[in-house]
Amino acid sequence: MTKRLVLAGLGHAHLFVLEALAQGRLAGCEVLVCTGEQEHVYSGMVPGWLGGRYDRSELVLDTDALCRWAGATRVPHHVRGVDPVARTVTLDNEERVPFDLCSIAVGSTPAGLEAPGAREHAVPLKPLHNVQRLHDTLAELARHGSGAVTIVGAGLAGLEMAFAARARLEQCGAHGDAITVRVIGRERGLVPERGARLARQLERACTRRRVTLELGVTVHEVRADALRLSDGRTLPSQLTVWATGAAAPAWLAESGLSVDDRGFLLVDAHLRALGASHVFAAGDCATPASWRATPKAGVYAVRMGPVLADALSAVVQGRALPASYAPQRQFLALVNTGDGRAIASRGAFAVEGRWAMRWKDRLDRAFIARFRTRR
Ligand SMILES: Cc1cc2nc3c(=O)[nH]c(=O)nc-3n(C[C@H](O)[C@H](O)[C@H](O)COP(=O)(O)OP(=O)(O)OC[C@H]3O[C@@H](n4cnc5c(N)ncnc54)[C@H](O)[C@@H]3O)c2cc1C
Known part of the structure; x- marks a missing residue:
């Protein structure tokens, strides 16, 4: 049967x-x-999409086409x-x-969205379709010429999205420091579970890409144009992205x-x-x-x-x-820094270069191609 x-x-x-x-x-x-969902969005290439390396069509799979190819029925x-x-x-x-x-x-789903104002005013990274909103809002901020973008969550995905946001702003003509891009993290160090070497590489990339770090604090409230932090400060933020850990x-x-x-x-x-x-x-x-x-x-x-x-x-x-x-x-992490480079990290090892971005690109494209060519 x-x-x-x-x-x-x-x-x-x-x-x-x-x-x-x-x-x-x-x-x-x-x-x-x-x-x-009409489309499956491949997360590994999302920062590259936001940062202008990929066209959206390069990282989505049509769910109806996939089901037809396999012989399944989509509900x-x-x-x-x-x-x-x-x-x-x-x-x-x-x-x-x-x-x-x-x-x-x-x-x-991103954790901590119950913080006051988070659901109303922050853009959560999941579902990944939300990234289209970031794409459009960053272009508006660039046109305006000033403002602040905050990524809440200093994990690898949050940092990649901060580098990508900086790349998107530059692509839209906003160079220099007129628009702040900052990352907020609860821990005092960056991704402490992956060792000091990666933390140093990430800090260097943040300096180079003009991404400000606010570590050892949590967000107590999100407003339409600001954030209130656990240390009592209120920081301006015209675009707040919620990129905390998984819930x-x-x-x-x-x-x-x-x-x-x-x-x-x-x-x-x-x-x-x-x-x-x-x-x-x-x-x-x-x-x-x-x-x-x-x-x-x-x-x-x-x-x-x-x-x-x-x-x-x-x-x-x-x-x-x-x-x-x-x-x-252990797993290999390849962090796209949004300027044609990536940081490769595995265990205590971490190193940065253009070759690492080419490697990431090859792996990601191979994954999506495996399922895209089957129609
Ligand atoms: C910007 C970004 C970059 C990342 N980059 C990397 C990376 O380079 N390497 C890495 O290892 N990890 C990366 N991650 C983490 C990675 O995205 C997740 O760990 C991974 O997507 C989990 O895969 P999954 O198949 O479990 O779920 P998903 O890829 O999230 O797929 C689940 C699907 O189910 C859908 N769905 C949700 N709820 C329901 C429901 N109730 N009914 C039906 N469908 C539902 C979702 O919308 C989604 O389409 C990244 C995350 C982000 C946000």
């Missing part, structure tokens, strides 16, 4: 599941993809709940979709599935939800139960993709589950 596999969200790992479907590895399975709604007992997902139009198997790859969508914990202390779904080494072997999860929204400190980063979401596709294929075809997932201990 035909089994129904419902894919909630079109995160990175689900691209590999669609590839497996196209290759006939999920034969005998009806696949529904629930996403309200044009986001998911707002999953019931592992009734085996249904609930869509944002309240419709319930029954499933035999379900896989969840809905990513994460879990609330409906994951409400599903009754096992979650970690931050609300992300706990999965076993085959990416099955703990206690619900017919529900799988991958990417930011999933935490491997045996490696709970696994960072929320695209490289892990991508590595989970083939493991998820193989596991689903085995379940559909009644085979034993294949190789299991073990996250890599």
Whole structure:
């Protein structure tokens, strides 16, 4: 009998599941993809898009075209709940979709948006479609010739977005210091978990790209044109971008599935939800139960993709589950500094150069091309 596999969200790992479907590895399975998004935006190239290196069309995949190519059906709604007992997902139009198997790859949301004024006045980085707003607002600021842009969150994504914002301003004719670009971070140092060498490289890049750092403070309130900080200062900010760490969508914990202390779904080494072997999860929204400190980063979401596709294929075809997932201990980060250079970092090692940007470019383009050429 035909089994129904419902894919909630079109995160990175689900691209590999669609590839497996196209290759006939999920034969005998009806696949529904629930996403309200017409386009999948590839985060790795987003700073390059904002900074003018890429055209938007180079980093988006058309979700309908992907589904057609794979032989899946797109359900044009986001998911707002999953019931592992009734085996249904609930869509944002309240419709319930029954499933035999379900896989969840809905990513994460920026943390801390409950700070007063944040939802009203800041632009969150997720969903990534919001970057179009940044693109347009930075052009307006450049035309105006003065102002301040603040990125809240001094992680690698926040810093990359600050470099990209500076590049966008320059591209729109705003050179010099008339427009401030600043990054606010809660920790006293930059990405302390990745070592002092990377922190030094990032600080040097901030100086070169005229990005001001405000570290060891948190944002207490966001206003339309200012920010109030934990140390009592109020700073002007005509554009505030919310790029804090990853938080879990609330409906994951409400599903009754096992979650970690931050609300992300706990999965076993085959990416099955703990206690619900017919529900799988991958990417930011999933935490491997045996490696709970696994960072929320695209490289892990991508590595989970083939493991998820193989596991689903085995379940559909009644085979034993294949190789299991073990996250890599360290990961290569390539930070685009918005001026044709990038900082490459792995473990305690960090080095900057134009070659690193060329490397990042090759890796990112190869990823998107893998799924774009399949129509
Ligand atoms: C600007 C930026 C740059 C980054 N650069 C890098 C990098 O270079 N390297 C790296 O490793 N990491 C990077 N990251 C982190 C990376 O983006 C995430 O870790 C990664 O995208 C997680 O992948 P995912 O597949 O879990 O989720 P996502 O890529 O976020 O995909 C999930 C999809 O599901 C959709 N969705 C959300 N909720 C629902 C719902 N309820 N129903 C249906 N669909 C839903 C989302 O809109 C999205 O399209 C970057 C992040 C940002 C913001």
